[in-house]
Amino acid sequence: xxxxxxxxxxxxxxxxxxxxxxxxxxxxxxxxxxxxxxxxxxxxxxxxxxxxxxxxxxxxxxxxxxxxxxxxxxxxxxxxxxxxxxxxxxxxxxxxxxxxxxxxxxxxxxxxxxxxxxxxxxxxxxxxxxxxxxxxxxxxxxxxxxxxxxxxxxxxxxxxxxxxxxxxxxxxxxxxxxxxxxxxxxxxxxxxxxxxx
Amino acid sequence: xxxxxxxxxxxxxxxxxxxxxxxxxxxxxxxxxxxxxxxxxxxxxxxxxxxxxxxxxxxxxxxxxxxxxxxxxxxxxxxxxxxxxxxxxxxxxxxxxxxxxxxxxxxxxxxxxxxxxxxxxxxxxxxxxxxxxxxxxxxxxxxxxxxxxxxxxxxxxxxxxxxxxxxxxxxxxxxxxxxxxxxxxxxxxxxxxxxxx
Numbered sequence: 001x002x003x004x005x006x007x008x009x010x011x012x013x014x015x016x017x018x019x020x021x022x023x024x025x026x027x028x029x030x031x032x033x034x035x036x037x038x039x040x041x042x043x044x045x046x047x048x049x050x051x052x053x054x055x056x057x058x059x060x061x062x063x064x065x066x067x068x069x070x071x072x073x074x075x076x077x078x079x080x081x082x083x084x085x086x087x088x089x090x091x092x093x094x095x096x097x098x099x100x101x102x103x104x105x106x107x108x109x110x111x112x113x114x115x116x117x118x119x120x121x122x123x124x125x126x127x128x129x130x131x132x133x134x135x136x137x138x139x140x141x142x143x144x145x146x147x148x149x150x151x152x153x154x155x156x157x158x159x160x161x162x163x164x165x166x167x168x169x170x171x172x173x174x175x176x177x178x179x180x181x182x183x184x185x186x187x188x189x190x191x192x193x194x195x196x197x
Numbered sequence: 198x199x200x201x202x203x204x205x206x207x208x209x210x211x212x213x214x215x216x217x218x219x220x221x222x223x224x225x226x227x228x229x230x231x232x233x234x235x236x237x238x239x240x241x242x243x244x245x246x247x248x249x250x251x252x253x254x255x256x257x258x259x260x261x262x263x264x265x266x267x268x269x270x271x272x273x274x275x276x277x278x279x280x281x282x283x284x285x286x287x288x289x290x291x292x293x294x295x296x297x298x299x300x301x302x303x304x305x306x307x308x309x310x311x312x313x314x315x316x317x318x319x320x321x322x323x324x325x326x327x328x329x330x331x332x333x334x335x336x337x338x339x340x341x342x343x344x345x346x347x348x349x350x351x352x353x354x355x356x357x358x359x360x361x362x363x364x365x366x367x368x369x370x371x372x373x374x375x376x377x378x379x380x381x382x383x384x385x386x387x388x389x390x391x392x393x394x
Contacts, residue, residue: 004267007251007260010243016236018228019221028214030286032244033251033260039213040251044244046207047229051237054204054230063204063230070201089227 007033059130061106061123063088077103080137084127084156086110086144094142102140105130110148111155124156131164138165145171204230256327258303258320260285274300277334281324281353283307283341291339299337302327307345308352321353328361335362342368 007029015025032040056062057069064070071077081102085091091104107122119125131139139160143149157166172190173182204226212222229237253259254266261267268274278299282288288301304319316322328336336357340346354363369387370379 004261006243006247006262010240010247013236013240013243017225019224020216024216026289027216027286029247030260030284031215033247033285036248036251039210040244040248043207043210044241044248046203046210047237047241047244050203050207050226050230051233051241054233054237063227064201065203087227088230089224092223 060104061088061108062091062104071103077101079103080135081140082127082130082134082136082138083140083142085142086149086152090142090144100140102138107143107152110143110146110152112148119155119159122152124159127156128159131160136164138167141166141168143168257301258285258305259288259301268300274298276300277332278337279324279327279331279333279335280337280339282339283346283349287339287341297337299335304340304349307340307343307349309345316352316356319349321356324353325356328357333361335364338363338365340365 011022011025011029014020014028015022017025020028032043053065054063055065057064057072058067059072060069062069062071079102081100082105083091083094083100083102084105084107085094086107086109088106091106094100094104105123105127107124107127109117109122111117111119111122127139130136139156141153141156143153153168160166170193171186172193173179173186179187208219208222208226211217211225212219214222217225229240250262251260252262254261254269255264256269257266259266259268276299278297279302280291280297280299281302281304282291283304283306285303288303291297291301302320302324304321304324306314306319308314308316308319324336327333336353338350338353340350350365357363367390368383369390370376370383376384
């Protein structure tokens with residue numbers, strides 16, 4: 001009796017993960033039970049390992065297992081450039097691209113009057129302190145091209161005005177993108193930012 | 198350094214679950230790390246609990262924590278009816294419906310010449326034994342309406358012919374279904390099985 005309740009509790013917990021609902025959580029749990037030797041037991045172990053060690057970098061907000069993350073600790077990344085991103089997921093996306101050699105600052109969200117999220121909830125004061133103390137030459141605002149993302153970018157730009165060079169990611173046609181499938185806003189932005197060949 | 202590798206290993210494991218890919222696994226792991234107190238640690242604990250106790254019912258193949266599952270142990274379900282399903286997920290779906298009061302037999306798949314899955318891989322011999330030993334009056338073949346499912350149903354029907362009453366789920370228009378969105382096969386089947394009002 002208790003066992004089935006355990007399985008149901010596990011399904012409920014899995015269903016709370018982003019991207020999974022009750023139905024896919026059930027499927028995932030069944031699959032895990034079917035392969036409990038190769039899948040469920042190692043996954044449980046790995047999770048408790050990560051739960052015990054994972055935390056946030058005190059400086060940039062990246063996920064790590066010590067006070068400072070690998071990127072903050074690396075001498076090679078001390079280029080004086082800070083890339084401001086919304087979430088750790090965005091930091092990982094930037095790192096996959098592999099084009100940025102500086103350090104990051106993870107805000108942990110965007111400003112939102114509706115959800116009552118102000119600058120203090122977003123590590124923005126910490127960013128201002130870092131710019132002052134770390135000899136930063138450029139802050140790249142790599143925030144999402146959404147209304148909330150752009151509001152946040154404007155607020156940060158106001159805070160840092162005159163202290164440092166401020167840039168944002170270029171907007172335009174994505175690599176491999178077809179004009180026919182692009183929205184009007186992107187096409188207009190790409191046209192305004194056109195370059196001579 | 199090792200910590201990040203732990204997180205990456207966790208993402209890789211999560212990505213192997215059905216319904217999750219690399220991208221959604223990353224999102225799920227990030228969310229878990231963000232809420233590690235409420236989400237990651239309890240989930241790890243629940244998983245190792247289930248991993249330690251979950252196994253298959255020796256009689257019907259349902260998921261349970263003792264030799265026999267709750268349904269097989271319950272006296273109320275000894276109605277002499279066995280419902281044959283492909284997977285434990287199908288058993289759960291039948292139970293959610295709540296219309297069946299008998300016991301189940303989980304095949305664990307369907308016959309497939311391509312994947313080299315024969316009757317011995319599917320608990321079909323066990324079903325034949327159960328029909329002989331448990332005083333079964335009716336076997337309901339609740340297999341999926343796919344080619345593999347129907348092939349398996351035909352094979353089982355051959356095996357049990359003359360020993361027991363054999364039935365299958367009715368085919369027709371789903372409750373709430375609109376004719377315009379149904380495939381031709383379903384409409385034909387519903388027409389052939391039409392009932393007088």
